[in-house]
Amino acid sequence: MADYRFDTKKIKAGYSPLDNNQAISPPIYQTAAYDFKSTEHAQNLFTYKEAGYLYTRVGNPTVNYFAERVKALDGAKNAVAVGSGMAAISYTLLNLAAKGGTILASPYVYGGTIDAFDRLFPELGVSIKITDAVLEPERLEKEITDDVKGIFVESLSNPNAYLLDIDAISEAAHRHGVPVVVDNTVATPYLYRPLEHGADIVVYSATKGLTGHGNIIAGLILDNGNMSYYTKERYPQFYEPVVMLGGKAAKDIFADNFFIFRAILVYLNLLGAALSPQDAYLGIIGLETLSERVSKQSKNAAEIAAYLENSPAVEWVRHPSLDSYKFKALANKHLTNGGGGVLSFGIKGTAKQEEDFLNNIRLFHYHVNLGDARSLIVDSPNTTHSELTDEEKRLADIPANLIRISAGLEDAKDLIEDLEQAFKAAGLL
Numbered sequence: 001m002a003d004y005r006f007d008t009k010k011i012k013a014g015y016s017p018l019d020n021n022q023a024i025s026p027p028i029y030q031t032a033a034y035d036f037k038s039t040e041h042a043q044n045l046f047t048y049k050e051a052g053y054l055y056t057r058v059g060n061p062t063v064n065y066f067a068e069r070v071k072a073l074d075g076a077k078n079a080v081a082v083g084s085g086m087a088a089i090s091y092t093l094l095n096l097a098a099k100g101g102t103i104l105a106s107p108y109v110y111g112g113t114i115d116a117f118d119r120l121f122p123e124l125g126v127s128i129k130i131t132d133a134v135l136e137p138e139r140l141e142k143e144i145t146d147d148v149k150g151i152f153v154e155s156l157s158n159p160n161a162y163l164l165d166i167d168a169i170s171e172a173a174h175r176h177g178v179p180v181v182v183d184n185t186v187a188t189p190y191l192y193r194p195l196e197h198g199a200d201i202v203v204y205s206a207t208k209g210l211t212g213h214g215n216i217i218a219g220l221i222l223d224n225g226n227m228s229y230y231t232k233e234r235y236p237q238f239y240e241p242v243v244m245l246g247g248k249a250a251k252d253i254f255a256d257n258f259f260i261f262r263a264i265l266v267y268l269n270l271l272g273a274a275l276s277p278q279d280a281y282l283g284i285i286g287l288e289t290l291s292e293r294v295s296k297q298s299k300n301a302a303e304i305a306a307y308l309e310n311s312p313a314v315e316w317v318r319h320p321s322l323d324s325y326k327f328k329a330l331a332n333k334h335l336t337n338g339g340g341g342v343l344s345f346g347i348k349g350t351a352k353q354e355e356d357f358l359n360n361i362r363l364f365h366y367h368v369n370l371g372d373a374r375s376l377i378v379d380s381p382n383t384t385h386s387e388l389t390d391e392e393k394r395l396a397d398i399p400a401n402l403i404r405i406s407a408g409l410e411d412a413k414d415l416i417e418d419l420e421q422a423f424k425a426a427g428l429l
């Protein structure tokens with residue numbers, strides 16, 4: 001599969017009919033557990049002497065096919081699928097900072113992620129420092145002190161579609177022996193593959209454009225197989241014996257996959273956000289049309305962004321397709337397949353007019369998801385990013401009048417007409 005191109009991999013990678021009674025569509029292994037052939041077999045599975053399935057919370061063939069396919073699309077070495085994007089983010093950061101420490105994080109991320117930074121991680125001994133130094137890697141380097149265990153950023157961000165320079169961030173982090181985690185949810189591997197830009201770990205909310213139909217909650221953790229950053233001094237957790245492994249450490253079992261292996265063994269196993277086989281199957285079907293969907297969504301978003309930029313009802317617009325885009329040079333270089341379906345704009349009116357605008361939208365769905373086949377609209381500061389403090393909103397460039405759009409697969413002209421009639425109904429035109 002490694003020799004095939006992206007669109008071939010999205011249909012074929014990670015699954016073989018030969019292993020599944022010639023079934024061309026991956027079967028849904030709807031089982032909680034798997035029979036042991038003997039006591040010896042049971043012991044071998046439990047001590048990882050033999051590969052095989054044991055219990056669906058920690059492994060299932062359909063879930064594995066899904067992870068293997070995304071792994072191929074991202075060019076990753078290791079992958080695991082989990083029950084949500086938040087589980088992927090939490091398990092990854094906990095695995096990095098299992099013994100405490102600091103994660104340096106971009107301010108340009110999903111509101112739920114910031115909520116976890118503010119509320120969940122400090123409870124678990126992990127402090128998260130949100131810093132806009134991710135825009136200036138030289139400044140970022142000064143913030144990488146000995147207790148920093150990782151850098152967390154979104155490639156293309158939610159809700160502003162900011163594109164960070166992952167190459168430069170990774171170079172800066174690696175000079176200090178620290179891995180970089182990229183949430184690539186908004187971009188999807190069709191638009192951007194962070195591991196090709198030096199990142200070490202990629203996480204996804206597969207709920208979004210990756211699978212694209214707004215019908216599952218799912219997440220993934222992928223890595224590049226380079227375990228050299230996980231030194232005993234900074235990351236002792238990988239070197240400590242694990243009960244289940246008969247006194248061995250995660251590092252002793254899989255020399256080039258102990259990061260994700262430990263995430264499965266400790267967090268997926270014990271916190272338990274497993275992906276269901278049914279949802280993994282829907283995810284696999286969604287992946288089959290990834291390029292076609294994201295390409296059309298990028299085109300629709302670009303048309304909507306161009307319309308909005310010329311509208312007197314709008315203060316500003318953020319989308320990689322626009323000349324006014326803050327990271328235009330980077331987008332021209334890296335987003336060669338399109339700018340993605342997510343854009344944001346500032347509505348020019350009172351809070352009441354903004355409410356009237358949203359209440360008069362007919363075609364877009366007003367809700368918090370993104371990357372769906374249907375077009376979505378939401379007032380992020382009041383919903384997806386409402387947990388942010390005023391200072392976090394300022395740092396993240398999320399003013400009170402921000403509206404986020406996730407363009408779907410409808411006809412762009414219908415979408416633009418819908419926006420136009422809602423602006424008029426709100427007295428903005």
Ligand SMILES: Cc1ncc(COP(=O)(O)O)c(C=O)c1O
Nearest residue numbers: 084085086110158185205207218
């Ligand atoms: C960029 C990003 N990452 C992670 C998440 C969380 O994913 P999930 O809802 O699958 O837990 C979201 C959800 O909106 C998101 O937009």
